[in-house]
Amino acid sequence: MWTSYTGASGSVDHGVGAIQNALAIDISPTVTTTYTLTVSNGAGHTSTATVTVTVIPAAGTSTTTTTTVPTETTTTTTTTTAPQPASISTFLVGTPTINEGDTTYLWAYFSGTTATVDNGVGTVGNYQAVNVSPTVTTTYTLTVSNGAGSTTTATVTLTVLPANTTTTTTTTTVPTGTTTTVPSGNTVAITGQPANATPLLGSSHTFSVTATGNGVLSYQWYLNDVAIVGAQSATYVAADEGNYKVVVTNMYNGTTASVTSNIASLVVRTAVITSQPVDTYITNGLSKFLNVGITIPGNIIATYQWYRDGTAISGATTQSYSASVAGSYTFIVTSTRAGQTATKTSDTAIVTVVAAPSITSFAPNTSPIALGSSATFTPVFSGGTGVITPGNIVVTSGQTVSVSPTNTTVYQLTVTNLAGSGGSLSSSVTVTTGTITLSTNGSSANRYNGSTSITLADGRVLVFGSYTNFGSLATDTYDPATNQFTRVGDMKEVRIWAPGVRLNNGKVLVVGGQYYTGTRWSVRSTAELFDPSTNTWSYTTGTPGTSRQSHFVVLLQNGKVLIGGGMSASGSALTTTEIYDPATDTFSAAAPMADGILETTAALMPNGNVLVAGGYAGNTTLNSARIYNVTNNSWSAVTSTMNHARRNAKSVVLSDGRVLIAGGWSGPAGLAHIEIFDPSTNTFAPDSSLSHFLQGRGGLTLHVLQDGRVALIGGSDGYGNSQSEIAMYNPATNVMQAEATHMYYERYQHSSAMLNDGRIFIMGESGNWAADIFTP
Numbered sequence: 112m113w114t115s116y117t118g119a120s121g122s123v124d125h126g127v128g129a130i131q132n133a134l135a136i137d138i139s140p141t142v143t144t145t146y147t148l149t150v151s152n153g154a155g156h157t158s159t160a161t162v163t164v165t166v167i168p169a170a171g172t173s174t175t176t177t178t179t180v181p182t183e184t185t186t187t188t189t190t191t192t193a194p195q196p197a198s199i200s201t202f203l204v205g206t207p208t209i210n211e212g213d214t215t216y217l218w219a220y221f222s223g224t225t226a227t228v229d230n231g232v233g234t235v236g237n238y239q240a241v242n243v244s245p246t247v248t249t250t251y252t253l254t255v256s257n258g259a260g261s262t263t264t265a266t267v268t269l270t271v272l273p274a275n276t277t278t279t280t281t282t283t284t285v286p287t288g289t290t291t292t293v294p295s296g297n298t299v300a301i302t303g304q305p306a307n308a309t310p311l312l313g314s315s316h317t318f319s320v321t322a323t324g325n326g327v328l329s330y331q332w333y334l335n336d337v338a339i340v341g342a343q344s345a346t347y348v349a350a351d352e353g354n355y356k357v358v359v360t361n362m363y364n365g366t367t368a369s370v371t372s373n374i375a376s377l378v379v380r381t382a383v384i385t386s387q388p389v390d391t392y393i394t395n396g397l398s399k400f401l402n403v404g405i406t407i408p409g410n411i412i413a414t415y416q417w418y419r420d421g422t423a424i425s426g427a428t429t430q431s432y433s434a435s436v437a438g439s440y441t442f443i444v445t446s447t448r449a450g451q452t453a454t455k456t457s458d459t460a461i462v463t464v465v466a467a468p469s470i471t472s473f474a475p476n477t478s479p480i481a482l483g484s485s486a487t488f489t490p491v492f493s494g495g496t497g498v499i500t501p502g503n504i505v506v507t508s509g510q511t512v513s514v515s516p517t518n519t520t521v522y523q524l525t526v527t528n529l530a531g532s533g534g535s536l537s538s539s540v541t542v543t544t545g546t547i548t549l550s551t552n553g554s555s556a557n558r559y560n561g562s563t564s565i566t567l568a569d570g571r572v573l574v575f576g577s578y579t580n581f582g583s584l585a586t587d588t589y590d591p592a593t594n595q596f597t598r599v600g601d602m603k604e605v606r607i608w609a610p611g612v613r614l615n616n617g618k619v620l621v622v623g624g625q626y627y628t629g630t631r632w633s634v635r636s637t638a639e640l641f642d643p644s645t646n647t648w649s650y651t652t653g654t655p656g657t658s659r660q661s662h663f664v665v666l667l668q669n670g671k672v673l674i675g676g677g678m679s680a681s682g683s684a685l686t687t688t689e690i691y692d693p694a695t696d697t698f699s700a701a702a703p704m705a706d707g708i709l710e711t712t713a714a715l716m717p718n719g720n721v722l723v724a725g726g727y728a729g730n731t732t733l734n735s736a737r738i739y740n741v742t743n744n745s746w747s748a749v750t751s752t753m754n755h756a757r758r759n760a761k762s763v764v765l766s767d768g769r770v771l772i773a774g775g776w777s778g779p780a781g782l783a784h785i786e787i788f789d790p791s792t793n794t795f796a797p798d799s800s801l802s803h804f805l806q807g808r809g810g811l812t813l814h815v816l817q818d819g820r821v822a823l824i825g826g827s828d829g830y831g832n833s834q835s836e837i838a839m840y841n842p843a844t845n846v847m848q849a850e851a852t853h854m855y856y857e858r859y860q861h862s863s864a865m866l867n868d869g870r871i872f873i874m875g876e877s878g879n880w881a882a883d884i885f886t887p
Contacts, residue, residue, distance in 0.1 A: 112138050118150040118158070137236070140164050197223035197257040202265040204251075205240070205368075210272050216240040217251060217267070224258035247271050299324035299361030299368045305375035308349075311408060312381045313449025315350040318357070320372050326363030333357070352379050381446035381453040382406065382413040388442060388460035391434075392530035394467050398435035399530070403442050403457055405430060412447045437464040468494040468526035468534040475514075475522075479541030479851040485515045486540045488522065495528035518542050521844055539844075543851035545837070545887045548594075553880030555598040556585040560810075560860035561607045562875045567643045568617045570867045574874055575602055575611070575641075578860075581627035582607045588646070589874075589882060591866050596882075599646035603639045608660045611641075614693045615670045618642055620651070622674050622691070623659040634658040634680040638691070638698075653697030657687050663713035665721050667741055670694075673701065673721055675739075676708045684709045684728050688739070702744045704737060710758040712775070716790045717768045722749075724772055724788070725757040732756040732777055736788070736795075753786045754798035761812060765842050766819040773823055773840075774808035780829040781807025781859075785840070785847075802847030804838060810859035810876075816887050817869045819843065824873055824885070825858035833857035833876070837885060854883045 114121065114130055122129050124147050130136060138146075145163040201220040209215050217228060218240045226235050229252045235241050243251070248270045256262045303321030310316045322328055322345070332342035335353045349355060354376050360369045386404030393399050407413045417427035419438040434440060442457040471491040480486050489511045490497055497506045499514075500523050506512050514522065519541045527533040554574055561578035572589040574596070576582070582605035587596045602621075609624025619641040625632055636658035638651045655674065662677025662685070675688030684707030689698050704723075711726030711733075724736040734756035736749040753772070760775030760782070772786040783804040787796040808826030811834075815821055823838040835853040840846070856877030863873045873883040 112136050112146070112162075114148060116148070116150045116158075118152045121148055121150045123148050138164070195222060195257060196261040197221070197255040197263045199253060199255050199263055199265045202253045202267050204243075204267050204269045207268075208270040208272065211246055212244075214242050214244040215269065216242050217253075219253055219255075219265075221253070221255045221263075222257070223255035223261075223263075226253060226255045228253050243269065245269060245271055296325060297361065297363040297366050297368045299326075299328070299359060299370050301359060301370055301372050304373045305355060305357065307376050307378075309378045309380050310350075311448065312379050312411060312446050312453055313451040315348050316377055317346050317348050318355050318375055318377075319346040320357045320359065321345065322359040322370070324359075324361030324363070324368075326361045329360045329362070331358045331360075349377050350379075352377055379453060380408045380411075382408070382411055382444045382455065384442070384444060384455050384457050387458040388440060390461045390463075392463050392465050392528070393435060393437075394528060394530040394532040395464050396435075396467065397530070397532065398433045399462075400431045400433050401440055401442075401460055401462070402431045403444075405444055407446075410448055414445045414447070416443050416445075417441070418443065434462045435464075437462055463529070465528045465530055466494040467532060468492065468528050470524060470526055470534050470536045473522075473524040473536045474538045475540050478539065479519075479543050479849060481543050481851055482517065483515070485513045487511050487513050488524075488538070490524050492524070492526045492534075495526040495533070497524055497526045499524050514540060516540055516542050518544060519839070519841070519848060521846065539846050539848060541839070541848035541851070545850055545852055545885055547852055547854055548884045548886070549855055550589065550596060550882040550884065551594045552596055554585075554587045554589075554596045554874065554882070556583040556587075557880055558862070558875035560876050562862045563609070563611045563621075564862040564864040564872060564874050565611050565613050565619050566864045566866060566872075567613065567619070569643060571643070572864050572866070572872045573611075573619055573641060573643075574862070575621070576606055576609060576624075577875075578607050581605070582625075586641070586648070589872060591868065591870065591872075591884075594884070600648055602648050603650055604635060604637060606635060609635070610662070610664045612664045612666050612672055614666065614672070616693055617644075618693075620664070620672060620691060620693075622655055622664060623662060623677065625660040634660045634678065636680075640696075651691075651696050651698075653691075653695070655691075655698050656689050656700055657685060659685055661709045663711055663723060665713045665715050667715065667721075668719045669741070673713075673739060673741075674698075675701070675704065675713075675723070676711055676726065678709045683707060702739075702746055704746050705748065708733065712760045712762040712772060714762040714764055714770045716764065716770065718790060720790075722762070722770055722788060722790075724749075724753060724762065724770075724786070725760050725775060727758040732758050738793075749788075749793055751794040753795050755782055755784045755786070757782050759809065763813050763815050763821060765815065765821070767842065769842070771813070771821060771840070771842070773813055773821075774804075774811040774826050776809040776829065778829075781809030781827050783807050783828075787842075800845065802840060802845055804847065805849070806832065806834075808834065810861070812861065812863040812873075814863065814865045814871055818887075820887075822871060822885070822887065824863055824871070825854070825861060825876070827859035833859045854885070855879075855881075856883065858883075 145161055148160045151157045199221040203218055206215040228235055250266055250268045253265045301322045305318040305320050308316035330343050332339045332347040333356050354374045356374050357372045358369055360367050383406045384403055385406050388401040391399055415428050417424045417432045418441045440460045444455050446453045473490045475486040492508045504512055521537050521539045523535050523537045525533050525535040556577050557579045558577045559579040562576045565573045574587045584601035586599050588599050589596050605626045606624030609621050611619050611621040613619050622638040624635045638655055639648050641648050658680045659677035665673045672691040677685050679685050686703045686707045688701040690701045691698050708726040708728050711723050713723045719741050721739040726733050734753040738747050757775035760772050762772045764770055770788040775782050785801055807828035809829050811826030813823045821840040825834045827833045835857045837850045839848050858876040861875035871885040
């Protein structure tokens, strides 16, 4: 029985007695009974109300009513009807979802004599709440019986969220051990949730909530799940970072119901570290920057400080710090505004100092090697991981690695430590891919030295001249197609140390030269032409202006020939130069040089001018050079000088336009040095940057191969040691390496010619009349 009244006291008849306002009490009448509630205000005023409780007898029972009258007694027997079937109007849970550890209640409205709930709840009363605290989601079943065999059931599920799950729930509990009647109309709801906020440092934010309920509402705000003292209104002014929520409680007819708001976060805007310093390695003696990314809101003053091993680093007050010492580094940014400060600390970055890489040795066990063979490296190094390229071969110090290159290869060992610092050393493995063959027959004369070989337009090689037996008129052509020499028409005159040049019309011009009169050596003042179409020699129409030997002859870009220097019939070094014009078959004087010179080398540069370097003047071997300007018909001295004075050197123009000068003589010694002249700067490269031969190479010849390398053939050190070796110089890498395959004969003061198919014809000096044919 439950009542709500206004007055000082209330009582119910039929033995119930005093009853308190809004308090439920149990009654158990055995028959249908009408109860009267009498309420008094304590001043003599009373009020009454009645309620009838109908009691249905158990099914199948009979009641006997006896009425006695004075004259007679009449007995009437009545059989009662079966009670109403059991029914359930409402079975609900106070809060359908709770957190693990929370408590809520079950409440039922039904018709019947008994009602029980499973899962340990037991008997429940009509209109009465019972507390439950399940630890897992549970389905409860209400079973109601009318006492006459009629039963009915209803179920309700209570969802329990585990302790590590965050949810917003409404928890309504009743005191344990008491009986509370919960009116169905107690409601509370939040219609306006508090919102996230990001106030600037030094500012605050007012959180607010709006709620509805049919009773009296009260509020309690929480920060990070801890109740805030005094925060008991619909608004709260917050300044501390964290997660805020409010619990709204509704008081209605002596009962309470609560609902919790969504969580609203408050983040104070300060300087923020957007990217962290990272662990790093530093090479000993070097440093690396540690960096952080920072975003600073407006009106915030930010200051910085770096720390090593927890101690502030003096002067390290910028966003980056150059670290060179091992340790644990952190960064703190301090924000200041409106008298408030806040700090943010970075992640810790570990700096480790490692040793610098060092390479002791890296060289192949042998070089050159034949194609198909292998070479090995056993590098010795420290301070890092080694990688050999090409091949990206990872190697440890002292480990032997085998390589089998198919062509000459420069290998590089790079040692890199954990800090990314590296050291490297290169070594080359030369692969001999060239082959040497001999001509199938010999030339018609022993071209011991002083011969000339010139490749003709039809692919044959014209071979003439010899110092043997005071010279020879005999002339041969070598045919690469048949690998044989053929004797052709003799020269008009014997000519020794008479260079020749192939003209654009296909003929070969030979000017001057030395000859023996029978009693002494003299110098020619004539010139002659070889015609490949008739295989014969003929004199030129015009006559050179000067007798000369050991001179230079250069075919110019305009098809004319520059002839200059050399030794005169009187034995003096000549300053004169002249031009041969194939169109008129005549000679004309050109600008003279500043001083006389012989046994020099000359090369036509890409700009059309002629470089003349080294040579012999009087008793002096020269390291000077001069340039003939074809357009202006003038000579100019090169300010830069060669690193070594030389005479009878040889020169070629490299594929990049520079001029290589190699070998020659300095006194009696053959030179082991090369020079490179750069026309763009008119300078010779420093000697220390150039590759050298292993021994002197006076009297060598050289040719630029189709791949840009230079073949340097034979030569002598001047002390009886001639070479059968062919060396290869690579201008791209500045590396000089010897071919493993040697010529059949040692040769110097010989002649050679580049064949049209890229092979090289080599003739003379050996005492054997056959020729070596080198295939690169």
